[in-house]
Amino acid sequence: MSLRPVARASLSDHVFEQLTTEIVEGRFEPGTALPSERALCEALQVNRGAVREAVKRLAQAGLVDSQHGSGHHVLDFRRSAGLDLLPRLLFRADGDVDLQVVRSVMELRSAVGPDAAGRCAERATAAQQAAVTALVDDMERVAGDTAVLQGLAIRFWDLVIDGSDNIAYRLAYNALSEVYDQVRPALIEVLGDEIRDVARCRQIAEAIQSRDATTAREVARALTDRGMQGMRDALALLEDR
Amino acid sequence: MSLRPVARASLSDHVFEQLTTEIVEGRFEPGTALPSERALCEALQVNRGAVREAVKRLAQAGLVDSQHGSGHHVLDFRRSAGLDLLPRLLFRADGDVDLQVVRSVMELRSAVGPDAAGRCAERATAAQQAAVTALVDDMERVAGDTAVLQGLAIRFWDLVIDGSDNIAYRLAYNALSEVYDQVRPALIEVLGDEIRDVARCRQIAEAIQSRDATTAREVARALTDRGMQGMRDALALLEDR
DNA sequence: TGGCATAAGTGGTCATACCAGTTGACAAGA
DNA sequence: TCTTGTCAACTGGTATGACCACTTATGCCA
Numbered sequence: 001m002s003l004r005p006v007a008r009a010s011l012s013d014h015v016f017e018q019l020t021t022e023i024v025e026g027r028f029e030p031g032t033a034l035p036s037e038r039a040l041c042e043a044l045q046v047n048r049g050a051v052r053e054a055v056k057r058l059a060q061a062g063l064v065d066s067q068h069g070s071g072h073h074v075l076d077f078r079r080s081a082g083l084d085l086l087p088r089l090l091f092r093a094d095g096d097v098d099l100q101v102v103r104s105v106m107e108l109r110s111a112v113g114p115d116a117a118g119r120c121a122e123r124a125t126a127a128q129q130a131a132v133t134a135l136v137d138d139m140e141r142v143a144g145d146t147a148v149l150q151g152l153a154i155r156f157w158d159l160v161i162d163g164s165d166n167i168a169y170r171l172a173y174n175a176l177s178e179v180y181d182q183v184r185p186a187l188i189e190v191l192g193d194e195i196r197d198v199a200r201c202r203q204i205a206e207a208i209q210s211r212d213a214t215t216a217r218e219v220a221r222a223l224t225d226r227g228m229q230g231m232r233d234a235l236a237l238l239e240d241r
Numbered sequence: 242m243s244l245r246p247v248a249r250a251s252l253s254d255h256v257f258e259q260l261t262t263e264i265v266e267g268r269f270e271p272g273t274a275l276p277s278e279r280a281l282c283e284a285l286q287v288n289r290g291a292v293r294e295a296v297k298r299l300a301q302a303g304l305v306d307s308q309h310g311s312g313h314h315v316l317d318f319r320r321s322a323g324l325d326l327l328p329r330l331l332f333r334a335d336g337d338v339d340l341q342v343v344r345s346v347m348e349l350r351s352a353v354g355p356d357a358a359g360r361c362a363e364r365a366t367a368a369q370q371a372a373v374t375a376l377v378d379d380m381e382r383v384a385g386d387t388a389v390l391q392g393l394a395i396r397f398w399d400l401v402i403d404g405s406d407n408i409a410y411r412l413a414y415n416a417l418s419e420v421y422d423q424v425r426p427a428l429i430e431v432l433g434d435e436i437r438d439v440a441r442c443r444q445i446a447e448a449i450q451s452r453d454a455t456t457a458r459e460v461a462r463a464l465t466d467r468g469m470q471g472m473r474d475a476l477a478l479l480e481d482r
Numbered sequence: 483t484g485g486c487a488t489a490a491g492t493g494g495t496c497a498t499a500c501c502a503g504t505t506g507a508c509a510a511g512a
Numbered sequence: 513t514c515t516t517g518t519c520a521a522c523t524g525g526t527a528t529g530a531c532c533a534c535t536t537a538t539g540c541c542a
Contacts, residue, residue, distance in 0.1 A: 008309070010494060012297065036523060047496045049290060052524085053297045056253065060298040062325070062415070068249070069503035069523050082325030083412045084303070104409035111356040115348065168345035171324045172413060174303070249503095251525060277492060288527050293493085309493050310534030 011046050015054035018044070023063050023074055024085075025093050033071035034064060061085060083175035090179055097183060099235060105179050106231050110224040112172060113157065116164040117204055117220035118213040124163030129209050132159050136205040139198045149195050150188050154180070156201055160220075163208065190234045194227035252287050256295035259285070264304050264315055265326075266334050274312035275305060302326060324416035331420055338424060340476060346420050347472050351465040353413065354398065357405040358445055358461035359454040365404030370450050373400050377446045380439045390436050391429050395421070397442055401461075404449065431475045435468035 009017075022028050035043065040051045055072055058064045062081040064072045077085060086105065092098045124132070135156050142148045154177070161173045180187070188195070200223045207216035250258075263269050276284065281292045296313055299305045303322040305313045318326060327346065333339045365373070376397050383389045395418070402414045421428070429436070441464045448457035 010309075012494090033523090038523090049293070049495070052290070053294055055524095056294045057297050057301040060301040066524070067504080068251075068525065070505080071523060078408070078411055079415060081412055082323050082416045083409065084323030084325065085412060086409060089408060100406075101408060104407040107356065107360065107407055108353070108409040108413065111353050112349070115352040119348065165341075166345040166348055167319070167330060167342060168324065168327060168349040168417075170319055171322055171326060172349065174320060175323045176409075253525090274492095279492085290526070290528095296493095307493070308535080310491085311536080312492060 011050040012053035012057070015040070015044055015046060015050055016057050019054060019058055020061070020063065020088060023058070024077060024088055028074045030074050030076040033073050036071065083172055084178070086175055087178045087182060090182055097186075099238065101179070102183065103231065103235065105176055106228060108172070109176060110221075110228055112169055113160075113224045114217045114220040116157075116161050116166065116169050117208070118217035119166055119169075120160045120163035121208045121211050121213040121216040123165045124208055128159065128163040132156070132163065132205045132208055135159060136198065136201050139201055143196070143198050146188055146192055146195055149198070150184065150191075153195050153201070160204070160208075190230045191227045193230050194223055197223055197226060252291040253294035253298070256281070256285055256287060256291055257298050260295060260299055261302070261304065261329055264299070265318060265329055269315045271315050271317040274314050277312065324413055325419070327416055328419045328423060331423055338427075340479065342420070343424065344472065344476065346417055347469060349413070350417060351462075351469055353410055354401075354465045355458045355461040357398075357402050357407065357410050358449070359458035360407055360410075361401045361404035362449045362452050362454040362457040364406045365449055369400065369404040373397070373404065373446045373449055376400060377439065377442050380442055384437070384439050387429055387433055387436055390439070391425065391432075394436050394442070401445070401449075431471045432468045434471050435464055438464060438467060 019028075019034070028034060034040070034055070037048055037051050037055070041048050044051065055064065055066065058072070059066050061084070062075060063077050063085075064074055066072045075081075086101065089101050090098060120128070120132075135152060139149060139152045139156070142152070157173070161169050200219050203219045204216050204223070207213070207219065260269075260275070269275060275281070275296070278289055278292050278296070282289050285292065296305065296307065299313070300307055302325070304316060304318050304326075306316055307313045316322075327342065330342050331339060361369070361373075376393060380390060380393045380397070383393070398414070402410050441460050444460045445457050445464070448454075448460065
């Protein structure tokens with residue numbers, strides 16, 4: 001049995017959720033104005049402060065643009081939102097996972113991962129090099145238990161990203177992680193071949209240790225390619241259904 | 242003379258700015274609590290609503306975590322913020338550009354750009370293929386005027402990203418664009434060689450037209466590599482000073 | 483020692499004003 | 513006819529003060 005913290009949400013959280021959903025699913029069209037704050041209060045049966053807090057968050061997320069006197073205008077989130085919107089796009093209106101989003105995330109991971117490994121080999125501190133090596137030691141110890149390996153693989157990439165000393169990689173990784181967490185159980189199979197490929201993780205760790213950026217990059221590329229292949233297979237299967 | 246819209250900012254905007262700066266520059270340490278809302282009202286001389294709206298935005302940006310009854314707790318933005326924090330990290334406390342951030346952004350661009358070009362070749366619609374080709378036509382017409390070319394290059398990549406049909410690339414690109422815009426005049430020199438390389442843009446457009454993903458990827462890689470080289474040179478120059 | 487009330491401090495919600503910017507209708511003037 | 517100014521009716525922005533709900537530390541009590 002696994003216990004999780006009970007979810008708690010304030011009124012403005014709920015308002016934010018609803019409005020985000022409406023916008024992302026296109027029921028509030030870009031260019032149009034949101035209903036006025038007072039109208040939203042009436043419709044949602046909350047006070048104006050809750051509505052304003054929610055709208056401020058929408059603005060921060062790049063979903064609306066507020067203009068004093070004129071209204072809150074809906075933006076095209078594809079052009080104005082940031083990566084942290086991804087978790088909101090993962091589930092479609094019918095509750096199913098949007099495979100386009102999963103594919104996109106995997107591709108971004110494959111684009112960034114190898115270079116992160118290379119940069120890590122170039123720039124990691126001695127402590128970071130050692131941490132990566134130690135983690136692969138752990139992976140070898142639990143080899144076979146794919147579920148545990150998946151957790152270690154996540155930490156592996158976390159360390160690699162840190163070692164790459166690239167703040168953009170780090171922040172992008174944060175957003176990707178949140179998507180990953182939401183579909184983690186499903187990916188345990190899809191990415192199985194990659195997750196169990198501890199040998200390549202070892203090679204990467206050794207390349208990082210010896211500051212061999214080229215090897216780190218190439219092996220990481222091969223590693224993420226296995227995951228991409230697994231995902232292609234899974235997508236093909238789903239489309240056949 | 243170039244006129245720009247006058248900047249307008251609400252009270253909560255100002256509060257958000259100040260708090261963000263304090264957090265990003267480390268004067269509010271991760272794990273500690275922000276001053277209470279009432280204390281912030283007193284210190285900033287604004288009403289509590291303005292403070293709350295600002296704090297909600299901080300939470301949305303992944304900088305704080307609010308707990309009813311306990312306070313607003315500062316998070317480690319390196320692990321919890323999204324890519325859209327990048328523009329806030331670009332300028333350091335002394336007003337200078339943080340070159341680490343610029344380097345990070347360029348690396349992310351180089352990691353994603355080539356794959357985006359490849360995916361674009363695979364997936365772009367006929368209209369998108371035509372748009373890329375037409376844009377390169379424009380580039381050839383103004384060849385020589387680097388400043389204008391820079392604008393077209395931005396639109397070029399915008400089209401490529403759209404054609405790649407990858408929502409993660411699109412959202413990441415949005416965040417990168419905002420950083421780019423803030424240092425655009427400076428990059429006109431740093432990236433000069435890349436910007437003037439219309440020939441490679443032509444090759445990419447043709448590869449996209451003929452759905453030759455491999456060529457699109459390789460040429461795009463060569464193109465962004467020129468920019469990386471320009472940046473390395475610029476960084477070396479700055480460090481010599 | 484362990485459990486429980488309590489008080490003080492925190493964020494969350496609410497109602498009600500009023501200020502300030504935007505927009506469109508419309509009348510007065512050129 | 514076209515322009516210009518005024519005004520009324522919106523919109524979001526700011527302010528106040530009260531109260532509710534949750535957390536935490538304190539200290540008492542069994």
